[in-house]
Structures are given as C-alpha cells and as structure tokens.
Amino acid sequence: MVTSAMETAGTLDQATLDALRESVTGVLAEQCNSTALHAFIDGKNTLDKALWAQAASLGWLGFGIPEQFGGLGMGAQGLAILHGELGRQAAPGPYIATLSAAQAIVETGGEAIGQAWLPRVSSGEVSAAVPATLDARGLTRSSAGVSGTLRCLGAADAAFLLASADDDWVIVDLAGAEVIVAPMWDRTRDMIDIRVKDAAPLGLLPDGAATRVALTRTMALAVAADSAGGARSITERTIAYMKTREQFGQPIAGFQALKHRAADLATKLAVVDEMVGHAVQRTVADESDADIWASLAKSEVTDACVFITTDCVQLHGGVGFTWDFDPHIFLKRARLNEVLLSGNNALRDQAAAALAAITMSGRSALELGL
Amino acid sequence: MNILESPHDLSAFRQAIRNWLAQVVPPDWKARMARASNEEYIAFQRWWMAERSKVGLAIPHWPKEYGGGGLSQRHLVAIADEMARADAPQNRLFTISLIHMPGTLLPHGTEAQKRRYLAGVAKGEVWCQGFSEPNSGSDLASLRTRAERDGDHYVINGQKIWSSNSMYADHCLLLTRTDPSAQKHRGITYFIMDMRSPGVEVRPIRQANGRAEFGELFLTNVRIPAENMIGAENNGWRVAQATLASERGVISFEGGERQRYEIEAFYRRSLETGAAWLRDAQLYREFVSFLAEMQAARRLLRRVLEESERQGASASVLPSIVKLSSTVLRQRICSFMVRIAGVDGQAFALLAEEPFGSPMFDFLSAFSGTIAGGTNEIQRNIVAERGLGMPRI
Numbered sequence: 192m193v194t195s196a197m198e199t200a201g202t203l204d205q206a207t208l209d210a211l212r213e214s215v216t217g218v219l220a221e222q223c224n225s226t227a228l229h230a231f232i233d234g235k236n237t238l239d240k241a242l243w244a245q246a247a248s249l250g251w252l253g254f255g256i257p258e259q260f261g262g263l264g265m266g267a268q269g270l271a272i273l274h275g276e277l278g279r280q281a282a283p284g285p286y287i288a289t290l291s292a293a294q295a296i297v298e299t300g301g302e303a304i305g306q307a308w309l310p311r312v313s314s315g316e317v318s319a320a321v322p323a324t325l326d327a328r329g330l331t332r333s334s335a336g337v338s339g340t341l342r343c344l345g346a347a348d349a350a351f352l353l354a355s356a357d358d359d360w361v362i363v364d365l366a367g368a369e370v371i372v373a374p375m376w377d378r379t380r381d382m383i384d385i386r387v388k389d390a391a392p393l394g395l396l397p398d399g400a401a402t403r404v405a406l407t408r409t410m411a412l413a414v415a416a417d418s419a420g421g422a423r424s425i426t427e428r429t430i431a432y433m434k435t436r437e438q439f440g441q442p443i444a445g446f447q448a449l450k451h452r453a454a455d456l457a458t459k460l461a462v463v464d465e466m467v468g469h470a471v472q473r474t475v476a477d478e479s480d481a482d483i484w485a486s487l488a489k490s491e492v493t494d495a496c497v498f499i500t501t502d503c504v505q506l507h508g509g510v511g512f513t514w515d516f517d518p519h520i521f522l523k524r525a526r527l528n529e530v531l532l533s534g535n536n537a538l539r540d541q542a543a544a545a546l547a548a549i550t551m552s553g554r555s556a557l558e559l560g561l
Numbered sequence: 562m563n564i565l566e567s568p569h570d571l572s573a574f575r576q577a578i579r580n581w582l583a584q585v586v587p588p589d590w591k592a593r594m595a596r597a598s599n600e601e602y603i604a605f606q607r608w609w610m611a612e613r614s615k616v617g618l619a620i621p622h623w624p625k626e627y628g629g630g631g632l633s634q635r636h637l638v639a640i641a642d643e644m645a646r647a648d649a650p651q652n653r654l655f656t657i658s659l660i661h662m663p664g665t666l667l668p669h670g671t672e673a674q675k676r677r678y679l680a681g682v683a684k685g686e687v688w689c690q691g692f693s694e695p696n697s698g699s700d701l702a703s704l705r706t707r708a709e710r711d712g713d714h715y716v717i718n719g720q721k722i723w724s725s726n727s728m729y730a731d732h733c734l735l736l737t738r739t740d741p742s743a744q745k746h747r748g749i750t751y752f753i754m755d756m757r758s759p760g761v762e763v764r765p766i767r768q769a770n771g772r773a774e775f776g777e778l779f780l781t782n783v784r785i786p787a788e789n790m791i792g793a794e795n796n797g798w799r800v801a802q803a804t805l806a807s808e809r810g811v812i813s814f815e816g817g818e819r820q821r822y823e824i825e826a827f828y829r830r831s832l833e834t835g836a837a838w839l840r841d842a843q844l845y846r847e848f849v850s851f852l853a854e855m856q857a858a859r860r861l862l863r864r865v866l867e868e869s870e871r872q873g874a875s876a877s878v879l880p881s882i883v884k885l886s887s888t889v890l891r892q893r894i895c896s897f898m899v900r901i902a903g904v905d906g907q908a909f910a911l912l913a914e915e916p917f918g919s920p921m922f923d924f925l926s927a928f929s930g931t932i933a934g935g936t937n938e939i940q941r942n943i944v945a946e947r948g949l950g951m952p953r954i
Contacts, residue, residue, distance in 0.1 A: 430949050430950075430951065433951070434950070434951065434952070441952075441954060442952055444951040444952055445951065445952040445953070445954035446954075447942070450941065450942065450945035450946070450949075450951050451938065451941040451942075451945065453944075453945050453949055453951060454885070454940070454941035454942075454944035454945045454948075454949070455885070455941065457882060457944055457945075457948060457949060458882050458885045458886050458944070461861060461879075461882045461883075461886065462854060462857045462858070462861070462886050463857075465856070465857035465858075465860040465861055466853055466854075466856070466857045468860060469853075469856050469857060469860055484853070484856070487849060487850070487852070487853040488853070490850070490853075491850055491853045491854070536842075536846055539845075539846040539849050539850065540842065540845075540846065542849050543845050543846070543848075543849050546828075546849060546852070547832055547839075550825070550828055550829055550832055551829075551832050551833075555825060557821055557824075557825055557852070557855075557856065559856065559859055559860065559863075561638060561639075561642065561863070
C-alpha cells in the first residue's frame with residue numbers, strides 16, 4: 192500500500208515553507224535570470240538541461256515524492272512553491288509534466304510502479320510526458336499493446352508517458368516511440384507528438400479513474416502555481432520599468448491612469464495567490480472538496496494571469512512588443528498554461544457539478560477554518 | 562449570564578455564544594425588518610444592543626478598566642464568526658460607537674474623556690462621525706468647517722456630510738479647521754461634539770437604494786467646551802488616522818463570512834427549487850468563479866487580521882488590496898443577482914428576508930463598499946504609491 196503524499200507530508204509550518212521558497216528563489220534568480228533565459232530562447236545555451244541537473248541535485252524533483260521513494264515528502268505545499276518559483280523565472284524544462292505524472296503515481300500507482308519510476312524521477316534520471324489535455328483520446332489498447340498518436344506536454348527525451356488508453360491508464364516506454372517536437376510560441380516548455388504502435392505498457396495503473404482524478408488535481412495545482420508566479424514576476428518587472436521610463440518629463444509610473452492599473456494588477460495577484468493557497472490547503476488536509484478548488488484554481492488563476500501578462504505587455508509600450516524584452520515570454524507561457532489540462536470552462540462545469548452534489552447532500556464546500 | 566466569564570476555553574466560549582444566539586435571536590427578525598419603518602428598525606437596533614449588553618457582548622473588545630471584556634482578537638473573530646453563522650442582526654447603528662470612538666479615544670483621549678464616554682456606549686449611546694464635507698470627500702484634509710476659540714469654548718461653523726446614523730446620534734467625532742493659514746494637514750483639530758448642542762441641525766440624506774442611513778450636519782455657532790478636544794490643537798489629522806485605521810479588521814471579516822452564508826443559502830435554494838439560471842452554463846460558470854474569488858477574499862480578510870496583530874501593520878497596503886478585491890467582488894455578485902432575477906428583480910423592494918431577495922437593493926447598496934471609507938480610486942493610489950513605490954506627482 193502506497194502512503195499518500197498527504198499522510199507523509201502533513202502540514203508544513205510557515206517558517207519551513209518560507210525557507211524552502213527562499214532557497215529555490217535564490218538559485219533560480221541567479222541561474223535563470225533574464226539574460227540566460229533570452230539566450231536559451233534563442234538557442235544559445237542549454238539552460239533547461241543545466242536547471243534540470245541543478246534541480247535534481249538540490250532535491251527539488253523529489254519535493255512531492257514520499258521519502259520511501261527517494262523524495263522529500265513535502266506534498267502539495269512543496270510542489271506549489273517549486274512550480275510558483277519556476278513560473279517566476281519562466282524556467283525552461285518539463286517540470287509540470289514530470290512532477291504531475293510522479294504525483295499521480297504516488298497517489299494511485301501502487302508499490303511496484305512507484306518503486307519502478309519515482310526514485311528515477313526524484314534523482315533526475317528520467318523525465319515524463321503527460322497528455323497536454325486530459326480530454327484528448329489519442330491512444331487505444333488491445334492485446335497487442337498500446338497504439339495511437341497523442342499531443343503531450345514533456346521533453347523530447349522524456350522516458351515515459353502516463354496517459355489513458357481506452358478506459359485504462361498506462362505507463363508507456365518512450366524508448367521505442369516516435370517523438371516529434373512541436374515548436375511552440377512558449378519556448379520554455381516543449382510539446383511533443385508521441386506516436387506508438389503496439390507498445391507493451393510498462394505499467395497498468397490499478398484504478399484508472401483515480402489516476403485521472405489525481406493527475407487532474409496535481410496538474411491543475413501545478414499550472415495554477417506556475418501562472419501565479421509568472422504573473423507576479425512580470426508585474427514586478429513591469430512596475431520597475433515604469434519607474435525608469437520617462438515621457439512628458441517624468442517617469443510614467445507617476446501617471447495616475449497607469450498607477451491604477453498597476454494597483455489592480457497587484458490586487459489580482461493577491462487574489463490568485465490565495466486561490467492557489469486555498470486549493471493547496473484543501474488538498475493537504477485531504478478534504479472532499481479539494482478537487483473542486485484545484486480545478487477552479489486552474490481556471491480562475493490562468494484566466495487572470497493571461498489578463499495580467501497581457502496588460503504587462505501594454506504597460507511596457509513599444510518595447511513590450513519586442514522579442515528582446517521579457518513580457519512576451521511570460522505572456523506566451525501564460526497562454527499555454529491557460530489551455531493545458533482542460534479548457535477553463537470545462538473545469539468550471541466539472542466544479543459546478545461537484546459543488547451541486549456536495550451542497551445537495553447537506554454539506555458545505557465553503558469551509559475555511561479560522 | 563455573562564458569556565465572558567470563562568474565555569480561556571475558546572470552543573466553550575463559542576458554544577456559549579451559539580447557545581445564547583439560539584435563545585435570543587428572533588427567528589422572524591429578517592422578515593420583520595424587511596417591512597420595518599425607520600423607527601422600528603432603530604428600536605430593534607437598540608433592543609439588540611441591550612441584549613448583547615446583558616451577556617457582556619456589547620463591548621467585549623474594550624479594555625477591562627473601561628468596562629469592556631478585555632478579550633483578544635481571536636475571541637472577537639469567534640464572536641463575529643458565530644454571529645455570521647447564526648445570521649444574527651448586525652449592530653449597524655453602533656458601528657461608530659463600538660469601533661471608531663474607542664479606536665480614537667483609547668490612543669488619543671484624556672483619561673477624563675475615556676471615563677466619561679466609553680461607559681456610555683454599553684448604555685446605548687450612539688456616536689456619529691463628522692469628517693466628510695460637501696467639498697471635502699477624497700481630499701478630506703481640505704475640510705473647511707471652522708472652529709474658533711472663544712474663552713474656554715470653541716465656536717463651530719460649517720457643514721458635514723455622509724455621517725452615518727447622525728439623526729439618532731448623541732455624540733459626534735468632529736474634524737474642524739482651527740488654523741486656515743497653516744498647510745492643510747496641520748490646521749485641523751479634533752473634537753467631541755454633543756449632538757444636542759444648540760446650532761446642530763441634521764437632515765437625512767436619501768440614498769439611491771431608497772434608504773436614509775446618512776445625515777448631513779449643518780453647524781451654526783455650535784459651542785464646544787475646550788475640554789472636548791481630542792489630542793492637541795492643530796494635531797487633529799494625526800488623531801483622525803487612528804479613527805480611519807480602526808475600520809479595518811473584524812467588521813470586514815464578519816462581512817465576508819456573512820456573504821459566504823448568504824451565497825450558500827442562495828445556492829442551496831436554487832438547487833432545491835431548480836432555478837432557471839442553473840441551466841444556463843455561462844451563468845453557472847460565472848457563479849462558480851465568484852465562489853473561488855470569495856474563498857480567496859475570505860482568506861485575504863484573515864490575513865489582514867493576522868497582520869493587524871503584528872508590529873508595523875499600519876504601513877501595510879493589504880487592507881487596501883482587500884477592500885479593492887472584496888468590494889468589487891460584492892458589486893459583481895450583486896450585479897449577477899440582478900441579471901438572473903430578470904424583470905421581477907426590477908420590482909421595487911427594500912431589505913428582503915431571503916438571501917438576495919431584493920437584488921437591486923443589494924446591488925445599489927454595494928456602492929457603499931466601493932465609495933465609503935476611502936473610495937476605491939483612493940485605495941488604488943495607496944496601493945500604487947505606498948505598496949508599489951510608484952512616484953506621487
């Protein structure tokens with residue numbers, strides 16, 4: 192029996208979380224600064240590989256993985272911090288795909304599949320791919336094996352794929368698969384088209400429905416945290432720029448029309464952080480409404496972050512439209528996040544159905560505690 | 562019974578409040594108030610204050626030496642939470658008396674003022690606030706109501722506006738100009754004004770939502786004893802900051818909790834009756850988005866409470882961020898309720914018994930959130946300048 196991440200993790204105190212965030216921030220701010228990121232986007236360095244190696248050596252890839260599988264057992268709280276900080280620097284790499292697949296395996300994979308893959312994820316030896324959207328039905332399964340084509344989030348050298356094939360959820364070895372990298376507007380993450388023919392599944396998840404639920408929740412949290420971190424970062428960079436850019440003989444940050452927009456962005460950022468925090472808190476507490484709030488965190492936060500990153504381009508003026516400045520990188524990342532996992536309205540519809548069920552049963556999905 | 566007798570066990574404290582509320586809150590109070598005249602509403606407010614007073618819940622947050630319960634913020638939050646949960650009446654008539662007056666007098670009043678005025682609130686004395694003027698709204702420091710020294714009195718002439726419940730008030734927290742030649746923040750003096758003084762005339766202001774909760778004060782040669790000054794002459798602006806800061810915290814928290822129960826009751830009833838809006842996917846999506854924003858807003862309100870217990874909290878712009886997000890959300894929720902109510906929702910009605918039973922009333926009332934207590938535009942200036950360090954030009 193696999194111990195769930197929640198049971199191992201419990202709730203980490205604020206001081207631990209703050210220290211964790213600081214350690215991740217410090218490394219990323221140095222290694223994944225704007226200059227390095229622009230060079231990566233232009234194909235002049237391999238920042239993604241360097242960061243992945245660094246993440247592995249610092250234990251980041253094991254944040255959500257229980258200790259028995261070689262991780263640090265910090266559950267959803269640890270993962271939210273990591274994804275938030277990766278989003279902050281628009282860090283390139285297959286973190287959302289790999290860590291979300293790992294988390295679904297932690298929760299629903301069972302001992303054998305867990306032992307086979309989780310220590311290798313934690314050590315950075317392998318990365319994973321997951322379907323870019325979970326409603327995609329690209330793969331089928333017969334006695335001959337798994338076949339089909341699927342658009343996935345993951346690196347070109349991903350070792351395995353966690354996906355549904357007909358009604359089952361399987362792990363597919365990508366060593367023998369045809370993998371085509373699809374060039375993306377967001378150059379900080381890779382989308383790959385995976386084609387397999389009669390591939391023997393490396394693992395069959397014992398309860399496919401549970402795996403779908405777990406992957407949906409963990410990916411929703413990851414995408415939301417990444418978006419919130421990115422939106423905060425580009426807003427800070429935008430305000431810093433507005434204090435230096437002068438027009439009409441004064442910094443444009445002094446114009447009230449722009450100040451009010453900046454204040455509205457700061458307000459939205461405070462709200463999206465709490466949406467992520469609420470979903471993480473319900474997940475860690477293993478509440479029955481956790482999936483609702485994770486889905487809504489993804490839909491609401493990614494929508495808001497598209498708005499915020501769009502406004503940051505506009506607030507930069509002409510340079511916001513150039514390749515050389517940062518805003519477009521964050522805008523493109525926000526737009527990919529917006530459509531990953533599932534359309535935001537589909538997530539709202541799922542949340543509505545679950546809310547209705549809880550409410551009609553006489554319970555409440557709005558508890559918060561004090 | 563005094564609920565404050567053994568506050569050490571917080572869950573027992575909560576249970577005591579819950580038991581008392583179950584006994585004392587009339588089940589039909591909302592229905593009665595929905596049809597009540599102004600006089601009946603005021604009488605009800607006074608009755609509720611008296612009931613709270615009987616069990617020690619009138620002024621539980623004040624220091625014991627001034628007749629209060631000396632309770633911690635955690636207890637106040639528990640009281641607010643239980644009041645919201647039970648859908649108990651709010652003590653709107655006494656907001657200034659319970660929050661702003663002690664928030665001003667405790668740090669800045671003389672011992673004699675504290676002794677005299679704090680004790681009166683538990684007995685039902687009503688306070689109002691004379692800050693805004695017809696030409697001094699967001700630019701409060703430009704106020705022109707004049708106070709001139711005459712022996713051991715000051716003589717007041719001027720006009721105040723947006724003074725909540727001033728029609729029923731016994732005392733007023735009054736800001737006046739004592740030095741017209743000084744820089745505008747430096748010539749202001751703060752007084753306690755007896756509302757029964759000759760020369761005080763109050764006219765109610767009829768609001769867009771049909772009610773009249775505010776009054777306009779016309780002050781003609783009103784004499785205030787010099788001992789009623791709070792703080793030093795020409796130092797009133799600094800004292801006023803304490804009044805304004807006292808608005809933050811538990812009241813907003815309680816408002817957020819009340820809205821949660823209101824929305825939940827509305828949603829449950831919609832599900833039970835198969836309301837038409839549930840079959841409109843776009844409306845339903847909008848509604849679940851509100852729920853996510855509401856949970857975020859409730860968490861932010863809790864952060865303000867946590868922060869207010871720490872040192873240096875007054876420099877934080879979080880209360881402004883919370884005001885911006887919560888009041889705009891309230892307005893959007895009420896706007897949604899107006900839309901789904903259709904033509905029926907346009908039929909004139911004031912307070913309603915059912916949650917969002919009069920959506921136009923709620924929608925119009927929501928402007929008190931976005932305009933009062935420093936307009937949202939002023940809050941945006943605060944966030945941008947103090948929070949984001951954008952230059953003031």
